[in-house]
Amino acid sequence: MDGSYVETALTDAENAFQDTRGHTAESGLAVTDSALVQLRKACRLLEAARTLRERNGYYTVVIEASFVAVERSLQFYLLDRGHVSAEDLRYEHTRVYRHATTVNLFSEAFADRLTQLWQQNRAEVYYRETVASAEQADAMVALAEAVHRYVLEYASLEHDCVCSSNP
């Protein structure tokens, strides 16, 4: 790929992340508070998941977006309450479930079930043991919406949500 059109594309992508002056920002995300950024990302991911699901397909993407929306909703709460720094949450996806138990959002057993669900989905995506189904996509969007709604109610911060349809 070196020296080919792929390298040109890689250089363009690197530049796009290094120099963002004059870029068009995604709506709803132009906020400075790091917790609020995570919440708004969750709102946008849910919106994207719902939109793709309504188009009757893209189950794999809907499932992936739903998992990330769950993660972002939990990150929002942890950051908002000052329980973690953004650095603490950067790398491991399932660590956020563990953090959430320490602030009593849910139990250890609940965190284990979320972790298992995530790992099972990951394994199936990588090893193609099954193909994503409409039922799985529906269930994951519903789960992501439920987590989003619960966190907002728990934090009494519903007004910060920018979902078009209140989840």
Ligand SMILES: [Zn+2]
């Ligand atoms: Zn929202």
